[in-house]
Amino acid sequence: MRRHVVLPLLLLCTASSAVIETIGTSIAVGMAAALTGFLASYQNIFYYFHECCRPEWINFNRTGLEEDLRNKLFGQHLASHIISKAVSGFMNNDNPKKPLVLSLHGWTGTGKNFASALIAENIYKEGMDSQFVHVFTAELHFPHVGQMDTYKTQLQQWIKGNVSSCAHSMFIFDEMDKMHPGLIDSIKPYLDYYEKIDGVSYRKAIFIFLSNAGGESIVETALDFWKAGKSREEIELKDLETPLALSVFNNKRSGLWHTSLIDKNLVDFFVPFLPLEYKHVLQCALAAMQAQGAKPDAGVADKVAQDMLYFPKAERVFSVKGCKTIESKWEYYT
Known part of the structure; x- marks a missing residue:
């Protein structure tokens, strides 16, 4: 962003000195004021047309998120409630103690990616196209097991660089069930309760993990309720959260297998997505x-x-x- 500001500042300095030598200090001050006003207008125009880490582009819409989850995410009363409360509480907190970490679980086609998009659309003006929303997939970004050390370093640098540019960055990790288990532990410090790490605060960032792992335990609970003649809307978080966390933690294919993120309670919510009827x-x-x-x-x-x-x-x-x-x-x- 600074490269757009330097040129007007240089013009300001050059013009001022030239005017001082020729027509006096008073006119030079007037020219400086005029150019400063132009610079302010230039900046406002630039911010209007180019996405920046500013309220014009990042502005949480709580009502919009609640309505989208209620009207567009079908059959997921539990996930909708958890996401709405978690994201609203986090975004309305000016001084969170740690980043928001959500782990979304369920079988394919239940709405995990869609829910992530709804979150992004109600925080960023550009939604999923925002330069502050970053999506990682296991098979695309981390395909080779033998290069895990390189991937860990690159991932740390990528997250640090983007959060340094914008504290309100969002990172979505898709296909967590295909992710190498040790990879996510490399970013554990960024998800912890640290005020700053190497001068960078990660407390306003959002991390979302998407996984099919744990889907079996969710389906089992849903079937148990159905067999007992109970409505799916009667399923509560307490019925799923603990068995879901244990299932993911002990599943070698979960990407969160024996991870310190779970062991240290850094995942704020395990969000279950029920099978659809x-x-x-x-x-x-x-x-x-x-x-x-x-x-x-x-x-x-x-x-x-x-x-x-x-x-x-x-x-x-x-x-x-x-x-x-x-x-x-x-x-x-x-």
């Missing part, structure tokens, strides 16, 4: 039509939802793939 898949189909500019058709949405795979096989209660393939399928039925 037919009615939720139906909602996804209707939303997909609307998102692509088509008129929502309940008949088409029903065909899409009916043709999805469900389990248990006889009762067809929960969707195997959630809503993952809905967007690519609904046009087939029109």
Whole structure:
């Protein structure tokens, strides 16, 4: 950003000295004031058109997040409530003691990536396209087990550099179940209760982990409630949080296997995403039509939802793939 400011400042100094030599101090002061005003206007224009780490571009919308989670994230009453409370509490705290760390778990297609996008869209004006939102995937960014030491160093440098530029940075780690277990421990100091590390404070950053690991324990709980004739809305965090944390901690494929992040209680919330039912898949189909500019058709949405795979096989209660393939399928039925 400074490279845009240096030139007007140099012009200011050059113009002032030249005027002093020719037409006197009073006019020079006037020129300096005029150029200073131009510089201020230039900066305001620059900030208006170019994303910066300023309130014009980073401004949390609590009401917007609550409405989006309620109206767009289908079948996830528990995840919606946890995310809303956690993000709102964190963003409204001017002096948090540590970064916000959320670990989102559940089977594919249940809304983990979508929920992350909703968080970003209600914090950053540019949403997921913001230069302050950083997404890492295991297979793309950390594909080779033999290069873990290099990856650890690069990841530390990347996080430090971006938080140094903007304290309100967000880091999303997708495919945590495919992540090498030792990799995430390398950023443990940045997630801890330190005021500063090497002069940099990480307390206003947000870290989100997305994983399929722990999905089995979530599904098991959901099935138990269904078999007992209970509504899924009766499932509470206490029913899932402890078994979920234990499942992730002891799962060698979780990316958080025996990690100090769990051992030291640095993950603020383990957020469970429940398996979706037919009615939720139906909602996804209707939303997909609307998102692509088509008129929502309940008949088409029903065909899409009916043709999805469900389990248990006889009762067809929960969707195997959630809503993952809905967007690519609904046009087939029109």
